[in-house]
Amino acid sequence: MKLEILTFGNELLSGLRTNSHLAFLGEELSRRGLHLQRNVVVGDEETAIRREFLASWERAEIVVTTGGLGATSDDVTRETIARALKLDLVYDANIEKDLEAFFRGQGKEMPEIVRKLAYRPEGADLLSNRIGTTPGLWLERDGKILIMLPGRSSEMHTIFHEQVLPRLRAKDLVAEEEYVQVRTAGLEETFVFEKIQPLLDLVPGIAVASSPHAGMVDLRLRSANAELSHKQLEGVGFQIARRLGDDFVCFGHRSLEQIVCDLLLERDRTLAVAESCTGGLLASRLTDVAGASEFFLGGVVCYTNDAKIQLLGIPETLINQHGAVSAEVAVAMAGGVGESLGSDYALSVTGFAGPTGGTEENPVGTVYLGLATRDGSWTRKVHFTGERMHVRRKAATALLDWLRRTLMKNEVAQPAENLAEG
Amino acid sequence: MKLEILTFGNELLSGLRTNSHLAFLGEELSRRGLHLQRNVVVGDEETAIRREFLASWERAEIVVTTGGLGATSDDVTRETIARALKLDLVYDANIEKDLEAFFRGQGKEMPEIVRKLAYRPEGADLLSNRIGTTPGLWLERDGKILIMLPGRSSEMHTIFHEQVLPRLRAKDLVAEEEYVQVRTAGLEETFVFEKIQPLLDLVPGIAVASSPHAGMVDLRLRSANAELSHKQLEGVGFQIARRLGDDFVCFGHRSLEQIVCDLLLERDRTLAVAESCTGGLLASRLTDVAGASEFFLGGVVCYTNDAKIQLLGIPETLINQHGAVSAEVAVAMAGGVGESLGSDYALSVTGFAGPTGGTEENPVGTVYLGLATRDGSWTRKVHFTGERMHVRRKAATALLDWLRRTLMKNEVAQPAENLAEG
Numbered sequence: 001m002k003l004e005i006l007t008f009g010n011e012l013l014s015g016l017r018t019n020s021h022l023a024f025l026g027e028e029l030s031r032r033g034l035h036l037q038r039n040v041v042v043g044d045e046e047t048a049i050r051r052e053f054l055a056s057w058e059r060a061e062i063v064v065t066t067g068g069l070g071a072t073s074d075d076v077t078r079e080t081i082a083r084a085l086k087l088d089l090v091y092d093a094n095i096e097k098d099l100e101a102f103f104r105g106q107g108k109e110m111p112e113i114v115r116k117l118a119y120r121p122e123g124a125d126l127l128s129n130r131i132g133t134t135p136g137l138w139l140e141r142d143g144k145i146l147i148m149l150p151g152r153s154s155e156m157h158t159i160f161h162e163q164v165l166p167r168l169r170a171k172d173l174v175a176e177e178e179y180v181q182v183r184t185a186g187l188e189e190t191f192v193f194e195k196i197q198p199l200l201d202l203v204p205g206i207a208v209a210s211s212p213h214a215g216m217v218d219l220r221l222r223s224a225n226a227e228l229s230h231k232q233l234e235g236v237g238f239q240i241a242r243r244l245g246d247d248f249v250c251f252g253h254r255s256l257e258q259i260v261c262d263l264l265l266e267r268d269r270t271l272a273v274a275e276s277c278t279g280g281l282l283a284s285r286l287t288d289v290a291g292a293s294e295f296f297l298g299g300v301v302c303y304t305n306d307a308k309i310q311l312l313g314i315p316e317t318l319i320n321q322h323g324a325v326s327a328e329v330a331v332a333m334a335g336g337v338g339e340s341l342g343s344d345y346a347l348s349v350t351g352f353a354g355p356t357g358g359t360e361e362n363p364v365g366t367v368y369l370g371l372a373t374r375d376g377s378w379t380r381k382v383h384f385t386g387e388r389m390h391v392r393r394k395a396a397t398a399l400l401d402w403l404r405r406t407l408m409k410n411e412v413a414q415p416a417e418n419l420a421e422g
Numbered sequence: 423m424k425l426e427i428l429t430f431g432n433e434l435l436s437g438l439r440t441n442s443h444l445a446f447l448g449e450e451l452s453r454r455g456l457h458l459q460r461n462v463v464v465g466d467e468e469t470a471i472r473r474e475f476l477a478s479w480e481r482a483e484i485v486v487t488t489g490g491l492g493a494t495s496d497d498v499t500r501e502t503i504a505r506a507l508k509l510d511l512v513y514d515a516n517i518e519k520d521l522e523a524f525f526r527g528q529g530k531e532m533p534e535i536v537r538k539l540a541y542r543p544e545g546a547d548l549l550s551n552r553i554g555t556t557p558g559l560w561l562e563r564d565g566k567i568l569i570m571l572p573g574r575s576s577e578m579h580t581i582f583h584e585q586v587l588p589r590l591r592a593k594d595l596v597a598e599e600e601y602v603q604v605r606t607a608g609l610e611e612t613f614v615f616e617k618i619q620p621l622l623d624l625v626p627g628i629a630v631a632s633s634p635h636a637g638m639v640d641l642r643l644r645s646a647n648a649e650l651s652h653k654q655l656e657g658v659g660f661q662i663a664r665r666l667g668d669d670f671v672c673f674g675h676r677s678l679e680q681i682v683c684d685l686l687l688e689r690d691r692t693l694a695v696a697e698s699c700t701g702g703l704l705a706s707r708l709t710d711v712a713g714a715s716e717f718f719l720g721g722v723v724c725y726t727n728d729a730k731i732q733l734l735g736i737p738e739t740l741i742n743q744h745g746a747v748s749a750e751v752a753v754a755m756a757g758g759v760g761e762s763l764g765s766d767y768a769l770s771v772t773g774f775a776g777p778t779g780g781t782e783e784n785p786v787g788t789v790y791l792g793l794a795t796r797d798g799s800w801t802r803k804v805h806f807t808g809e810r811m812h813v814r815r816k817a818a819t820a821l822l823d824w825l826r827r828t829l830m831k832n833e834v835a836q837p838a839e840n841l842a843e844g
């Protein structure tokens with residue numbers, strides 16, 4: 001099945017918005033065996049939309065478009081593609097009724113410009129939008145399928161799951177996952193491959209895509225020529241996992257925070273955090289996980305010395321003696337928050353995220369991580385490269401990874417040795 | 423100038439990684455007057471890379487590629503494009519020296535597979551990579567420019583700013599910003615247009631791209647046919663701002679947290695936060711701003727009732743009487759953290775982000791916001807649609823926007839009335 005995605009939107013070409021549609025659709029479709037060949041992004045401009053649509057429609061069997069279906073004057077996708085396919089736009093009273101009901105539900109009157117959404121290309125089915133105003137469209141023609149989705153992510157995702165997937169399933173176009181994903185932490189991409197390349201060299205026909213992100217590397221294994229079965233791919237995945245040892249995180253798509261969450265729940269342990277340079281990022285990632293309240297007791301963002309003293313009871317003399325960015329303060333932060341909230345584990349971080357700050361001994365990028373259990377406290381000094389945002393992200397990842405390794409090794413006690421850097 | 427971007431990477435088509443390159447390059451180039459016409463994403467596959475490169479090279483005057491320049495076996499961009507242009511790859515001893523130095527600096531030995539990076543297409547200039555191993559390449563040929571950049575974002579950004587921009591400037595290809603951006607908060611996209619459309623109708627030749635994101639809407643004004651001057655665009659921007667009133671946030675690219683930061687610094691005021699359902703997201707956004715330590719005293723993530731009692735001294739009876747998600751607890755949280763850290767302003771949030779939780783009176787999506795100043799405390803009940811992540815993001819945005827409106831109105835005292843919803 002040849003599949004292409006056309007993404008329309010001036011705001012994507014000028015960087016006003018990130019093209020997250022590609023990642024969403026690519027992930028959702030490829031994990032079900034529908035592999036995307038190509039994505040083209042052009043502006044909301046009739047000539048470009050027409051040209052790209054006709055080129056994709058010629059080549060692919062399924063074409064998905066996103067964007068340009070709304071009510072504002074720059075939305076021209078519906079009209080342009082209908083014209084390219086020589087289809088009339090027909091008025092649909094049911095759409096207008098839905099629109100009116102949507103605005104009534106919000107206690108608002110329907111704006112006049114929205115009325116244009118009540119038109120659909122002749123022969124197209126409506127993909128109704130439960131959470132917004134712009135419906136999607138499904139059109140079958142010449143043995144091909146055209147799926148038109150709105151550009152707003154939350155609406156596009158809802159329509160995709162509720163309307164598109166069931167239709168693809170009914171046509172037997174989607175299947176079970178076809179690739180095997182291996183998630184790693186603690187090693188740079190180059191070193192991951194240095195470790196596993198000899199193994200990959202023994203398996204002809206295996207295709208590996210790798211993606212590094214903030215201290216982690218994901219590997220996706222696929223059969224290059226459809227000769228390896230899913231079971232064989234899993235076999236290679238297991239061997240890679242064994243070769244990677246502690247640097248192997250999981251198969252599949254679970255996030256590091258989800259894994260730490262599961263490990264804490266399994267062991268019935270609780271967690272608290274004290275953050276300086278990450279400023280709430282670690283707590284935010286943990287509470288991204290639905291159900292975090294089962295194990296996450298809370299956290300303190302002690303961005304100033306005074307907050308460290310007030311909220312965590314760290315002695316002022318300790319900060320004066322060693323500096324706020326020090327092993328001693330990291331340990332005191334973890335110990336302080338753990339004691340205050342009575343958690344089994346406590347994580348802490350203090351460092352120089354940049355762009356300013358830092359000392360000769362602790363330049364920008366230097367971060368002290370702390371881990372306190374009921375048995376004691378530990379600290380690690382790490383140096384991260386990159387900008388403020390990257391340093392913050394990598395520090396939060398390193399803390400989650402340290403806790404993961406510790407939880408894997410034993411219930412309480414000694415934290416793991418190996419630690420992500422870079 | 424016709425400009426196209428080709429993005430190579432299997433991991434982008436399978437959704438393993440988001441194509442953030444388009445947003446970065448689109449933004450950096452278009453603000454300097456170089457407008458992107460088209461972005462194509464295909465996999466790391468010779469046939470596709472060759473086909474898309476030759477098509478773009480035929481049509482555009484500047485072609486930028488990202489991805490596939492690394493050392494792993496799926497990186498084939500350098501070789502494939504050299505072949506398409508009938509250029510040899512030549513060994514460059516200087517590159518190998520740089521690579522060795524880079525790994526030495528990290529206290530590591532250079533992995534053997536990295537050696538392939540020491541080859542560049544004949545006639546191409548090296549764009550050196552200060553923070554990683556994969557250099558970029560710059561090639562001029564047939565009056566066109568080819569810019570090849572590595573796929574890893576932090577390295578791509580650094581090379582772009584340090585190597586690409588200076589070369590584009592030297593050739594007079596980049597200029598001052600050409601568009602005017604108007605940032606709004608508190609109104610849904612449809613209602614923003616309902617408010618400004620009559621005004622836009624009076625200005626022929628104006629092109630508006632809009633982008634909603636978590637409770638805000640950005641508008642980008644540009645001259646559709648190059649007939650409006652930058653000054654005229656600014657004039658329209660000013661009129662839009664006046665029409666929008668308090669819902670106007672700023673011109674340009676400043677984030678809401680940056681604006682709140684500036685307002686607090688100007689007024690020499692400090693801020694503390696207490697978060698329940700946003701779980702650190704608000705603190706994290708505030709500390710994304712370099713220099714946040716000047717005004718941000720700290721925060722508390724009180725995810726459990728016990729944490730609210732322990733860290734903020736909220737009476738247990740208050741929580742039992744009204745529930746943790748209530749106006750009373752929101753007020754007590756803001757008051758508690760403000761008092762504990764001695765801040766001029768304190769923000770708080772408690773709500774049901776979902777997917778589970780909620781009551782008949784307060785279903786999932788219900789959020790109570792709190793604001794405490796030295797003069798008193800206020801609270802607002804808001805309901806947000808969408809998934810857990812969206813509710814959390816919109817709640818953090820609504821708090822920042824409430825504080826912005828309050829700071830704009832007067833130094834301390836009464837918070838602003840109008841509040842973002844939806």
